[in-house]
Amino acid sequence: MSAERLARVALSVAAEPGDPTFTGLVRELGAAELVRALTENPDHSDLLSRVAGRLAGVDPRAVLDRAARSGIRFVVPGDDEWPTGLEDLAGAGAVNERGGVPVGLWVRGPGRLADLAGAVAVVGSRSATSYGTRVAADLAAVVGHAGVPVVSGAAFGIDYAAHRGALSADAPTVAVLACGVDRVYPTAHRPLLDHLAERHLVVSEAPPGAAPHRIRFLARNRLIAALSRGTVVVEAAARSGSLNTLHWAQRMHRVAMGVPGPVTQATSEGVHHQLRLGGAALVTGGRDVLELVGAAGEHLTDAPRGRATARDGLRVREQQVLDAVPVARQASTASIAVVAGLAEAEVDRTLRLLAGHGLVAEVAGGWRLAAGLECGP
Amino acid sequence: MGVATARCVALRGAVGHLIDVEVDVSAGQAGVALVGRADVALREGQERVRMAVANSALEWPSSRRATILLAPADLPKAGTHFDLAIAVAVLAASEQLDPRALAATLFVGELTLAGGLRPAPGVLPMVLAAAEHGIDRVFVPEPQAAEAALVPGTSVFGVRSLGQVVAQLRGEPVPEAPPVAAASGAALLTWRGQQRLEEADLADLTGMEDEKFALEVAAAGGHPLLLSGAKGAGKTSLAERIPTILPDLTAEESLELTAIHSLAGVLDPGQGLLVRPPFAAPHHDASKASLIGGGTGMVRPGAISQAHAGVLFLDEFALFRADVIDALRQPLECGDITVARQEESVTLPARAILVLAANPCPCGDYVPGRGRDGCSCPERVRRDYRRKVAGPVADRIDITRHVLAPTPADPDPFRAPETSAVVRARVAAARDRQRARFAGRAWRLNSQIPGPRLRDDFPVVAAARRRVDRLLYDGRLTARGAVRVLRLAWTVADLRTAAQASAPGAGEDPTAPPREDDVEVALRLRCGDPLTLPPAGHRPGAAR
Numbered sequence: 028m029s030a031e032r033l034a035r036v037a038l039s040v041a042a043e044p045g046d047p048t049f050t051g052l053v054r055e056l057g058a059a060e061l062v063r064a065l066t067e068n069p070d071h072s073d074l075l076s077r078v079a080g081r082l083a084g085v086d087p088r089a090v091l092d093r094a095a096r097s098g099i100r101f102v103v104p105g106d107d108e109w110p111t112g113l114e115d116l117a118g119a120g121a122v123n124e125r126g127g128v129p130v131g132l133w134v135r136g137p138g139r140l141a142d143l144a145g146a147v148a149v150v151g152s153r154s155a156t157s158y159g160t161r162v163a164a165d166l167a168a169v170v171g172h173a174g175v176p177v178v179s180g181a182a183f184g185i186d187y188a189a190h191r192g193a194l195s196a197d198a199p200t201v202a203v204l205a206c207g208v209d210r211v212y213p214t215a216h217r218p219l220l221d222h223l224a225e226r227h228l229v230v231s232e233a234p235p236g237a238a239p240h241r242i243r244f245l246a247r248n249r250l251i252a253a254l255s256r257g258t259v260v261v262e263a264a265a266r267s268g269s270l271n272t273l274h275w276a277q278r279m280h281r282v283a284m285g286v287p288g289p290v291t292q293a294t295s296e297g298v299h300h301q302l303r304l305g306g307a308a309l310v311t312g313g314r315d316v317l318e319l320v321g322a323a324g325e326h327l328t329d330a331p332r333g334r335a336t337a338r339d340g341l342r343v344r345e346q347q348v349l350d351a352v353p354v355a356r357q358a359s360t361a362s363i364a365v366v367a368g369l370a371e372a373e374v375d376r377t378l379r380l381l382a383g384h385g386l387v388a389e390v391a392g393g394w395r396l397a398a399g400l401e402c403g404p
Numbered sequence: 405m406g407v408a409t410a411r412c413v414a415l416r417g418a419v420g421h422l423i424d425v426e427v428d429v430s431a432g433q434a435g436v437a438l439v440g441r442a443d444v445a446l447r448e449g450q451e452r453v454r455m456a457v458a459n460s461a462l463e464w465p466s467s468r469r470a471t472i473l474l475a476p477a478d479l480p481k482a483g484t485h486f487d488l489a490i491a492v493a494v495l496a497a498s499e500q501l502d503p504r505a506l507a508a509t510l511f512v513g514e515l516t517l518a519g520g521l522r523p524a525p526g527v528l529p530m531v532l533a534a535a536e537h538g539i540d541r542v543f544v545p546e547p548q549a550a551e552a553a554l555v556p557g558t559s560v561f562g563v564r565s566l567g568q569v570v571a572q573l574r575g576e577p578v579p580e581a582p583p584v585a586a587a588s589g590a591a592l593l594t595w596r597g598q599q600r601l602e603e604a605d606l607a608d609l610t611g612m613e614d615e616k617f618a619l620e621v622a623a624a625g626g627h628p629l630l631l632s633g634a635k636g637a638g639k640t641s642l643a644e645r646i647p648t649i650l651p652d653l654t655a656e657e658s659l660e661l662t663a664i665h666s667l668a669g670v671l672d673p674g675q676g677l678l679v680r681p682p683f684a685a686p687h688h689d690a691s692k693a694s695l696i697g698g699g700t701g702m703v704r705p706g707a708i709s710q711a712h713a714g715v716l717f718l719d720e721f722a723l724f725r726a727d728v729i730d731a732l733r734q735p736l737e738c739g740d741i742t743v744a745r746q747e748e749s750v751t752l753p754a755r756a757i758l759v760l761a762a763n764p765c766p767c768g769d770y771v772p773g774r775g776r777d778g779c780s781c782p783e784r785v786r787r788d789y790r791r792k793v794a795g796p797v798a799d800r801i802d803i804t805r806h807v808l809a810p811t812p813a814d815p816d817p818f819r820a821p822e823t824s825a826v827v828r829a830r831v832a833a834a835r836d837r838q839r840a841r842f843a844g845r846a847w848r849l850n851s852q853i854p855g856p857r858l859r860d861d862f863p864v865v866a867a868a869r870r871r872v873d874r875l876l877y878d879g880r881l882t883a884r885g886a887v888r889v890l891r892l893a894w895t896v897a898d899l900r901t902a903a904q905a906s907a908p909g910a911g912e913d914p915t916a917p918p919r920e921d922d923v924e925v926a927l928r929l930r931c932g933d934p935l936t937l938p939p940a941g942h943r944p945g946a947a948r
Contacts, residue, residue: 156937
């Protein structure tokens with residue numbers, strides 16, 4: 028086992044997930060070098076010394092062995108499975124003092140992390156409305172049917188609905204946790220997390236056993252955005268954590284999307300604000316999402332259109348003549364020409380053309396509208 | 405020769421008035437005079453009684469004058485059930501029976517020419533009325549003995565013929581008589597429709613958490629409910645399952661409902677008291693009389709009364725006739741229905757949970773918010789239709805839900821839907837709280853609290869009240885709507901506390917006012933906004 032991998036295990040256990048000081052130093056120096064520097068050089072700042080102190084107590088081999096016995100593996104850059112999309116985090120800066128490429132990911136489940144490229148993240152409020160959960164589940168199901176994996180957290184509300192929708196389409200769906208992948212939070216979602224670990228993937232930057240501390244959710248959010256090609260926020264109040272996920276998607280130039288809700292509801296405020304700022308594209312369902320995250324020309328949607336009517340293809344002149352045919356009775360070509368303000372010969376020609384389209388009918392002494400057109404436009 | 409009196413009951417609506425049938429048989433021009441505002445059916449009774457007496461080996465005083473008075477004389481009387489009382493009074497007046505044997509006894513039944521006794525509708529309310537006047541012995545047609553016996557402290561004689569009644573009154577051995585046909589309204593055939601509803605359970609429907617919660621609130625507080633949505637969305641399936649989450653009727657409700665069904669002649673003989681809440685779903689072609697009550701002769705309770713304490717479901721609500729829809733206003737406001745006909749006016753209880761279902765447009769395919777809906781209705785037709793739904797009745801509807809058709813993503817693979825039994829337990833607990841709170845009051849459920857009492861005696865917390873007031877000022881809520889929101893808030897609070905308490909009512913003050921979040925839920929229910937649902941598996945008492 029390489030020293031670099033073991034050093035990353037040690038750092039993952041000793042340092043707080045997503046701490047930009049460490050993710051940055053690991054990127055600059057490499058993990059093995061950083062660990063050596065920390066253990067050998069006594070002259071460092073408070074934070075570094077604390078981590079250095081903790082490093083001494085970590086036996087990375089034992090940690091890996093214990094994890095392996097629970098079916099947990101540790102994936103680091105350079106592994107086959109390593110999702111290269113995470114590298115974008117290196118240039119994405121920090122938000123809330125969290126950021127950078129994770130030193131490694133703890134993973135449970137038979138899926139492959141690298142296969143997530145092209146995935147769609149579906150996130151939103153924990154206290155979602157029935158509207159939100161319905162939209163999220165439907166959206167995830169449509170995305171899933173197209174063979175695109177879904178990424179989300181494991182919270183109540185939108186997260187749960189997104190997994191449920193993807194599973195209904197029998198599509199891969201991945202939960203990214205703020206706590207260790209061996210822990211269940213919230214506890215009510217044990218059946219969901221067990222199922223995902225058995226059939227798909229459960230992922231975390233925090234080592235096994237880590238508790239779901241508040242700041243770890245902020246670090247976790249950047250992974251949800253980084254693991255997927257686009258992020259959809261379904262319902263988010265003004266200060267929702269899912270907006271944090273959306274910011275990360277924007278920072279990495281991934282597709283940021285929002286589903287609008289009723290303007291009367293607080294659960295829509297955060298999403299609407301983002302839509303208004305132009306930071307996110309408005310999507311109404313899975314088809315819209317697929318069009319935006321897919322390759323050019325893939326999953327194109329049709330523009331919404333009303334019912335086609337026989338008048339649709341007419342030129343202005345022809346419409347002018349058609350409008351001049353009275354609604355309830357017949358009229359002669361001459362009187363139609365007067366009403367339309369056009370030459371009689373042209374009107375006659377146009378009327379015959381319209382008759383060919385089935386819009387008017389010739390009767391003794393003139394013309395009348397074809398049946399079914401009487402109600403007007 | 406002399407005078408004798410037998411007791412019978414005249415029904416006006418579900419109210420029974422005790423009637424003295426006084427008969428005088430004395431010398432004079434031979435014949436019969438019947439006085440006391442009898443209707444045609446009752447008048448024809450003279451002929452039935454005369455032949456029945458003659459064919460029962462008894463003697464009709466044909467050589468003398470019989471005067472029959474139905475007292476009080478000013479009260480209109482209708483129905484054929486006076487026959488038996490007239491017959492025994494005539495027999496007593498002509499000294500074939502001891503007049504004292506008729507004391508404190510009620511006689512009900514229609515006679516056949518052969519002297520047999522046929523059932524008549526409304527026996528239960530009649531016996532109830534008689535019992536109130538201290539009459540504890542009743543003679544009723546045999547098929548209705550069980551119905552009469554529902555009134556406690558009454559000795560019931562179920563008899564088949566006039567001969568049997570006379571023998572009983574004389575203390576003689578009771579002769580055999582052929583059995584009596586059941587009531588004319590008894591079902592001639594049975595089909596599986598009823599069983600289909602008995603099999604229904606809330607757990608049959610996956611997803612629809614929002615709608616199910618609305619049903620729960622409607623059931624707990626008796627709130628009227630409007631389900632709108634495209635055809636096939638599941639509106640009927642939802643409505644049909646409301647009775648499954650209603651607890652058994654209280655003793656009081658049970659007696660009221662059984663009396664109404666007795667009056668309507670739809671009581672299954674031998675069934676006893678009705679204990680399960682009824683479900684009625686009249687077709688939109690229904691006449692006003694069949695829905696509200698009325699008819700010729702006696703006032704027959706309509707579907708709205710027959711569904712008392714249960715559910716009245718009006719599918720395709722907008723297709724009902726305008727006068728029928730309009731007539732629903734009174735029961736929605738005060739829980740009873742007054743049927744005025746010619747000179748009489750009858751009030752019947754009508755406290756059913758009203759459930760309306762409406763399509764979004766006449767063709768029923770309109771799905772709002774979808775680019776490619778299948779609706780073919782012109783905009784004008786759709787507008788007219790919507791206006792019909794949003795009339796004065798709709799304003800009196802507490803809860804509005806827009807039902808969306810289920811999608812394949814709806815079922816939760818990790819959590820089975822709650823069964824009706826689980827929800828029913830919560831509804832029963834919420835109703836217990838209401839019973840405790842409203843003890844000694846004139847109403848039973850939150851939906852029935854009068855507006856002024858709601859304001860003075862049952863206020864919500866101040867912050868919640870301010871929120872409602874703000875919406876009132878903004879014009880987003882009508883005054884009537886505000887009252888309905890506050891009533892709903894009480895039910896939401898009742899359900900919340902009922903679900904939280906591990907033991908029913910344990911340490912919970914039933915008068916604790918609704919909180920701000922209760923009012924928020926109530927507002928959303930009223931306005932048709934989506935609800936914030938409790939997280940999966942975290943609803944207390946949820947089926948796991």
